[in-house]
Amino acid sequence: MEIVFYILTVVVTFFFMEFMAWFTHKYVMHGFMWYFHKDHHQHEPGFFEKNDVFFLIFAIPSWLCIMLGMMNFNYYVTSIGIGIAVYGLSYFLMHDIFIHQRFKLFRNSNNVYLLALRKAHKIHHKHLGKEDGEVFGMLIVPFKYFKEARRTVSNKKSIS
Structure with missing residues (x-):
């Protein structure tokens, strides 16, 4: 029965991380740590970005929770670390x-959610500076982008 609480802890942590990502993106990355995030909006040559430092900001607490939780047999703490890691993997993939397209995979999709996600992120990147940003979350997409994505998919189907 305890395993259910561990799994629930992973799931709750995963969804909490969407709020943390939104908050960090809006108030930290577009705030006092803009220096690191700027090259993500104003692309510079090279594969790596200064923005990649934010991977560590989230990976270190995940790693510490998993390691310290395992060392101390506190599997709730371990579950929190796993939830953060699963969110980080999802974030990286999406x-x-x-x-x-930092890795040239999964270029095309007719999935409404994925198209809405891509459109919302594109709207976020239309602002090159740290001010006037919008759509700071990652996995939760505002409904208006779903409408556009549904239209795109139905237009593609009607053309075929």
């Missing part, structure tokens, strides 16, 4: 691979 943001770096699917949206920004």
